Amino acid sequence: MSNQVRVAILGATGAVGTELINLLIERKFPLKDLKLLASPRSAGKKVTFQDQTLEIEAVDDNSFDDVDIVLASAGGSTSKQWAEKIVAAGAVMIDNSSAFRMNPDVPLVVPEINPNDVHNHKGIIANPNCTTILMGVAIYPLHQIQPIKRVVVSTYQSASGAGARAMEEVKTQSEAILKGENPQPEILPYPLAFNLFPHNSPLMDNGYCEEEMKMVNETRKIFGDDDIRITATCVRVPVLRAHSEAVNIEFAQPFPLNKARDIIAQAPGVKLVEDWQNNYFPMPMDATGKDEVLVGRIRQDLSNPNSIELWLCGDQIRKGAALNAVQIAELLVHDN
Amino acid sequence: MSNQVRVAILGATGAVGTELINLLIERKFPLKDLKLLASPRSAGKKVTFQDQTLEIEAVDDNSFDDVDIVLASAGGSTSKQWAEKIVAAGAVMIDNSSAFRMNPDVPLVVPEINPNDVHNHKGIIANPNCTTILMGVAIYPLHQIQPIKRVVVSTYQSASGAGARAMEEVKTQSEAILKGENPQPEILPYPLAFNLFPHNSPLMDNGYCEEEMKMVNETRKIFGDDDIRITATCVRVPVLRAHSEAVNIEFAQPFPLNKARDIIAQAPGVKLVEDWQNNYFPMPMDATGKDEVLVGRIRQDLSNPNSIELWLCGDQIRKGAALNAVQIAELLVHDN
Numbered sequence: 067m068s069n070q071v072r073v074a075i076l077g078a079t080g081a082v083g084t085e086l087i088n089l090l091i092e093r094k095f096p097l098k099d100l101k102l103l104a105s106p107r108s109a110g111k112k113v114t115f116q117d118q119t120l121e122i123e124a125v126d127d128n129s130f131d132d133v134d135i136v137l138a139s140a141g142g143s144t145s146k147q148w149a150e151k152i153v154a155a156g157a158v159m160i161d162n163s164s165a166f167r168m169n170p171d172v173p174l175v176v177p178e179i180n181p182n183d184v185h186n187h188k189g190i191i192a193n194p195n196c197t198t199i200l201m202g203v204a205i206y207p208l209h210q211i212q213p214i215k216r217v218v219v220s221t222y223q224s225a226s227g228a229g230a231r232a233m234e235e236v237k238t239q240s241e242a243i244l245k246g247e248n249p250q251p252e253i254l255p256y257p258l259a260f261n262l263f264p265h266n267s268p269l270m271d272n273g274y275c276e277e278e279m280k281m282v283n284e285t286r287k288i289f290g291d292d293d294i295r296i297t298a299t300c301v302r303v304p305v306l307r308a309h310s311e312a313v314n315i316e317f318a319q320p321f322p323l324n325k326a327r328d329i330i331a332q333a334p335g336v337k338l339v340e341d342w343q344n345n346y347f348p349m350p351m352d353a354t355g356k357d358e359v360l361v362g363r364i365r366q367d368l369s370n371p372n373s374i375e376l377w378l379c380g381d382q383i384r385k386g387a388a389l390n391a392v393q394i395a396e397l398l399v400h401d402n
Numbered sequence: 403m404s405n406q407v408r409v410a411i412l413g414a415t416g417a418v419g420t421e422l423i424n425l426l427i428e429r430k431f432p433l434k435d436l437k438l439l440a441s442p443r444s445a446g447k448k449v450t451f452q453d454q455t456l457e458i459e460a461v462d463d464n465s466f467d468d469v470d471i472v473l474a475s476a477g478g479s480t481s482k483q484w485a486e487k488i489v490a491a492g493a494v495m496i497d498n499s500s501a502f503r504m505n506p507d508v509p510l511v512v513p514e515i516n517p518n519d520v521h522n523h524k525g526i527i528a529n530p531n532c533t534t535i536l537m538g539v540a541i542y543p544l545h546q547i548q549p550i551k552r553v554v555v556s557t558y559q560s561a562s563g564a565g566a567r568a569m570e571e572v573k574t575q576s577e578a579i580l581k582g583e584n585p586q587p588e589i590l591p592y593p594l595a596f597n598l599f600p601h602n603s604p605l606m607d608n609g610y611c612e613e614e615m616k617m618v619n620e621t622r623k624i625f626g627d628d629d630i631r632i633t634a635t636c637v638r639v640p641v642l643r644a645h646s647e648a649v650n651i652e653f654a655q656p657f658p659l660n661k662a663r664d665i666i667a668q669a670p671g672v673k674l675v676e677d678w679q680n681n682y683f684p685m686p687m688d689a690t691g692k693d694e695v696l697v698g699r700i701r702q703d704l705s706n707p708n709s710i711e712l713w714l715c716g717d718q719i720r721k722g723a724a725l726n727a728v729q730i731a732e733l734l735v736h737d738n
Contacts (some may be wrong), residue, residue: 256687260641263685273700299648312637344591365608368618368631369553370631
């Protein structure tokens with residue numbers, strides 16, 4: 067792929083789409099051309115990009131003819147609708163939806179974990195689920211030293227995972243509740259302000275929700291290890307943008323704590339945040355807007371000599387979605 | 403103890419103290435006399451109790467002379483300061499603080515679990531930690547059928563655990579943040595509105611905080627089983643009043659899901675809340691003001707055939723504190 071790349075963002079007006087534009091600028095992505103695509107409803111809207119004003123175009127059959135990379139972030143059905151056209155036009159689709167993630171022909175990539183998998187694409191590369199990316203970046207460095215046997219994870223997921231409108235709903239709902247009103251939720255199924263609830267993705271017959279099964283299945287695919295046993299409880303909390311996770315990690319034998327801490331401190335995409343004196347550890351407010359996954363509270367599990375506990379926070383829109391997609395695009399550009 | 407009981411509430415102006423008064427009325431506790439005690443700072447304040455107006459009295463050396471039961475909820479140092487005087491006066495102290503919980507001479511009681519332990523007191527009975535009570539009520543019925551080997555729990559704890567002023571702080575902080583301001587926390591160490599953080603109780607050398615070690619040690623004492631292995635991650639979330647917990651429970655062999663569900667549905671102090679069609683499970687907003695611990699999302703753990711997952715919410719001020727204390731007082735009255 068040439069060093070001057072023609073990029074299209076499909077779903078340019080959403081929370082992730084907006085962040086994709088910011089990241090392409092911030093990271094000086096070698097852009098030749100940027101095309102912002104969205105549904106006809108959003109067409110004509112203007113977006114300022116550096117010193118230019120770009121107009122959102124309605125996506126159509128010819129949108130991808132002069133494009134090298136499509137960053138797709140408009141939901142699974144939109145990705146499915148346009149994937150064939152994108153590939154036929156000779157572009158590579160980096161898809162933020164779950165539509166193709168478990169397809170054996172589609173690499174599922176976290177650049178800090180399995181960068182080489184990008185080269186095995188047949189036109190589509192999938193960006194993993196947000197909670198999966200954040201956990202993977204934090205625990206893969208440990209897995210490389212001693213294979214992880216089992217993970218028990220509980221998540222604390224922000225409203226941003228449900229999109230910009232859900233973030234707005236939490237704010238307006240909070241305002242209304244503080245005024246003594248009893249607002250009805252419109253975007254999320256239940257009130258999230260001053261409340262929380264198990265993740266609202268569809269439930270499987272096994273009692274897990276889709277979000278939890280993504281953590282189970284996608285982690286295995288990204289790590290290239292089908293033996294890791296994972297159980298997850300995913301929960302939405304009234305936080306706007308960054309996700310948190312409490313992760314219990316079991317190995318075949320004890321993992322020395324100091325070693326774990328050293329590895330985490332040096333791992334790519336991770337920042338060790340531990341101030342034991344001040345009881346200060348990763349918090350969503352500190353992870354917001356950051357590229358790194360903040361990891362801390364690394365402890366020996368008192369209930370199992372072979373397990374350790376850790377706590378992490380990461381920006382759901384950035385590393386959990388847009389940043390990871392742009393990093394994949396960078397791999398495509400730099401490795402060719 | 404006679405059926406007409408003289409009760410004093412020590413710490414009558416706090417969040418739990420206020421709820422204690424409500425519960426004594428609601429549950430028609432056989433009161434002969436109610437004395438409301440607090441620090442000299444709060445003395446003279448008036449509280450309406452049914453058709454009477456009661457005045458808060460400053461606690462002093464003679465406060466307990468004509469009292470049968472003292473419900474203490476003014477913090478550990480106050481409990482330690484007055485315990486000897488209370489016992490010397492012939493009253494029984496039901497202490498909501500952590501001061502005496504692990505003292506081998508002090509029963510630690512959850513009436514649904516170990517009601518008979520109340521009779522072994524030497525003047526003091528301890529009320530367990532809130533998260534410990536809520537988890538215990540939910541999982542003890544399973545433990546009775548098949549002994550629990552290990553628990554991995556993550557908590558989602560409301561502001562009320564840090565008292566009425568912390569609840570107020572979350573509200574004023576939310577208001578300020580919604581106005582675009584950047585408020586500094588005063589009661590809690592870090593901003594909790596639209597944020598969350600690992601529990602702010604003091605950290606032990608093993609990396610666990612006090613709140614987490616309470617779940618480990620108190621559960622063992624209440625269950626009368628020192629073999630249960632427990633690990634906990636306690637987290638404060640921007641919810642006002644009810645706590646939630648994601649609990650992974652390991653047995654020596656598989657626990658049939660339908661059996662678990664039947665047991666939970668019939669257990670005292672527990673309400674099974676599971677609407678799989680509507681993805682509706684326990685939420686803090688529904689647990690607020692309720693006596694029962696709401697339990698749901700009972701699932702087979704995919705990572706271990708001998709483990710199940712469950713999710714619970716309970717009112718921290720009610721069953722997590724005041725209600726449990728009043729239930730202990732009721733046991734003292736009815737069993738004598």
